[in-house]
Amino acid sequence: MALIDLRNINKVFMMGDEKIQALNDVSVQINEGELTSIVGTSGSGKSTLMNILGLLDLPSSGDYFLDGTNTTSMNDDALSLYRNQKIGFIFQSFHLLPKASALKNVEMPMQYASAYNKDLTDEVIRKLALESLEKVGLADRVHHLPNELSGGQRQRVAVARALVNKPKILLADEPTGALDSKTSEEILRLFQDLNKQGVTVIIVTHDNHVAQSCRRILRMSDGVIKSEEHL
Amino acid sequence: MMLKKIFINSFEALVENKLRSMLTMLGMIIGVAAVILLVSVGTGAKRYITAEFESLGTNIIIIQPGKTDKKSSMGPPISSSKGKITLSDVDAIMRSSQLLSAVSGVMYGAGTVKYDISASNIYIMGSNDQLQKVFNINIIEGNYISKEDDDAGRRVVVIGWNVKENLFGKDSPIGKLVKINESEHRVIGVIKPTGDKLGFNVDEMIFIPNKSALRLFNTDKLFGIRAAAKSRASLDDAVADITEILKERHNGEEDFTIITQVTMMDSMNTILNMLTYALGAIAFISMLVGGIGIMNIMLVSVTERTREIGIRRAVGARQSDILKQFIIEAVVISVSGGLIGILISLFITYALFFAFPGFDMRPPFWIIPPSFLLSFFTGLIFGVWPARKAARIQTIDALRYE
Ligand SMILES: Nc1ncnc2c1ncn2[C@@H]1O[C@H](COP(=O)(O)OP(=O)(O)OP(=O)(O)O)[C@@H](O)[C@H]1O
Numbered sequence A: 001m002a003l004i005d006l007r008n009i010n011k012v013f014m015m016g017d018e019k020i021q022a023l024n025d026v027s028v029q030i031n032e033g034e035l036t037s038i039v040g041t042s043g044s045g046k047s048t049l050m051n052i053l054g055l056l057d058l059p060s061s062g063d064y065f066l067d068g069t070n071t072t073s074m075n076d077d078a079l080s081l082y083r084n085q086k087i088g089f090i091f092q093s094f095h096l097l098p099k100a101s102a103l104k105n106v107e108m109p110m111q112y113a114s115a116y117n118k119d120l121t122d123e124v125i126r127k128l129a130l131e132s133l134e135k136v137g138l139a140d141r142v143h144h145l146p147n148e149l150s151g152g153q154r155q156r157v158a159v160a161r162a163l164v165n166k167p168k169i170l171l172a173d174e175p176t177g178a179l180d181s182k183t184s185e186e187i188l189r190l191f192q193d194l195n196k197q198g199v200t201v202i203i204v205t206h207d208n209h210v211a212q213s214c215r216r217i218l219r220m221s222d223g224v225i226k227s228e229e230h231l
Numbered sequence B: 001m002m003l004k005k006i007f008i009n010s011f012e013a014l015v016e017n018k019l020r021s022m023l024t025m026l027g028m029i030i031g032v033a034a035v036i037l038l039v040s041v042g043t044g045a046k047r048y049i050t051a052e053f054e055s056l057g058t059n060i061i062i063i064q065p066g067k068t069d070k071k072s073s074m075g076p077p078i079s080s081s082k083g084k085i086t087l088s089d090v091d092a093i094m095r096s097s098q099l100l101s102a103v104s105g106v107m108y109g110a111g112t113v114k115y116d117i118s119a120s121n122i123y124i125m126g127s128n129d130q131l132q133k134v135f136n137i138n139i140i141e142g143n144y145i146s147k148e149d150d151d152a153g154r155r156v157v158v159i160g161w162n163v164k165e166n167l168f169g170k171d172s173p174i175g176k177l178v179k180i181n182e183s184e185h186r187v188i189g190v191i192k193p194t195g196d197k198l199g200f201n202v203d204e205m206i207f208i209p210n211k212s213a214l215r216l217f218n219t220d221k222l223f224g225i226r227a228a229a230k231s232r233a234s235l236d237d238a239v240a241d242i243t244e245i246l247k248e249r250h251n252g253e254e255d256f257t258i259i260t261q262v263t264m265m266d267s268m269n270t271i272l273n274m275l276t277y278a279l280g281a282i283a284f285i286s287m288l289v290g291g292i293g294i295m296n297i298m299l300v301s302v303t304e305r306t307r308e309i310g311i312r313r314a315v316g317a318r319q320s321d322i323l324k325q326f327i328i329e330a331v332v333i334s335v336s337g338g339l340i341g342i343l344i345s346l347f348i349t350y351a352l353f354f355a356f357p358g359f360d361m362r363p364p365f366w367i368i369p370p371s372f373l374l375s376f377f378t379g380l381i382f383g384v385w386p387a388r389k390a391a392r393i394q395t396i397d398a399l400r401y402e
């Protein structure tokens, strides 16, 4: 059974009277452990698809089975739980809390997780957050605020945050879009390592090099997956 | 997320936005301080007036001619032409009631008192020997009017302290003759400096026997009777006694009004409570303004922090987590403001008390828990709407918010 199973997903935005069909009957399956990239022209619906995959947004119609459960019938609390436990999301613009240190940013998902898991005491949370930051190579930057970090370091804080609850899926929407090629390479390597450890990784990218380093490439255009490639 | 953690986060958020937090708190500080200060003024005034009344003794019975509404008996004594109280009424009460420790008719008017120099507009009080007991009049030199003085209507006078100082300076006035409205009276006593008592400044008064006063003012109508019950417990019975005695003497008609300390204090209390409530209501409005201030800032804060809300939701915060977060922030602001307001109002009232001990507006302790709770609930109530707004923002919209 596929970890991710999208069936006939449509997403329509209303701009006044105008209907925008951002996703048009998208069906795709992604198995556990895959490393997938999504490419396509600007406006082709990549981010819209990722937001739905990440349960940040709901499809207008269609079914999304995640880990065997149909998410389209879940209530908001259940969706929050899934976002917290099963999915790590990485954004092009990092989306770190600007007034919280790297450590606090990484601790945040675990604080919400502690509602479900009583083992997550303050000490455990701190310990796991430090470990996670160490894994992304930021052990010496834990008390820095985001604006005291470089772009690459910020994205690594975001990766540490996305991974801290040990999600099955890592979704990255143009994670290297704001980074130079050297830093992009580092982030990409991080994703590949994670994938080797069993995390299912999906990367939206405009960077051909990034796309080519994934085993599976989905090409989107006008709200549909036009083709796919296996390397 | 655990409540404790949310509290810590809220404090951190407040510290991060020091200026804004302070300004928001200011409304609550002023609101709570106003509540406490205004209630303190109310209770302070009440305490002052009650003490003043009680210093007179709580057993006093005031009988006035004419039927007046007991509820509005605070004003000056009204003598109506209808009822008429005479010295024989006083004698009858004195004879018949076992429950009274003292009874005196009273008669008053203004006049001129002359020794070497003259003092005009002196308040002249006619009384018998027992008024001293009714009003706790303390004599510093000589004696008060005696029963014989009153029975015989002797031309004697007991003078207040200021009158003595004005007319005699340091000399002893005892035995000296003064002219009261051209009629000569012998000074037999001086009253200890007393100040205000039941609306009169005793120091500026003189006391003469009732009969002398009636003669002086050329009338047979007394202004009223003042009596003291033997005990507070017998006050009501004493009033009933007097009512019966006077009614019988006045052809069964109740053409007089009896006021006791109790009824006076009751109507006084009604007025003072109303004052306290009115002040409380004003204070409540300032709380309301403080609460609206909090709501306003929280709404701004929610808008400003839309992206933060999106981020938190993206990593797994439930709507209820966001709701709690913003409500707790509002409560933390309002409670902090409330506590500061309590401290400030305590500081002000105690500072005033130590600077001017006569000006005791220290708040009663009971006001502190409710004002604390008031600030708590203000934060809660005015925090709910912004917090709901925050919780209901769609995750993706919040993340995209610029
Ligand atoms: N909230 C929205 N309201 C209205 N239209 C939207 C909204 N989000 C996306 N769209 C539209 O949906 C289409 C797909 O947008 P999407 O962001 O998914 O593109 P994309 O492939 O991620 O592009 P890019 O590579 O530039 O990020 C676009 O035409 C966009 O204008």
Ligand SMILES: [Mg+2]
Residues within 6 Å of the ligand: A046, A047, A048, A173
């Ligand atoms: Mg996009």
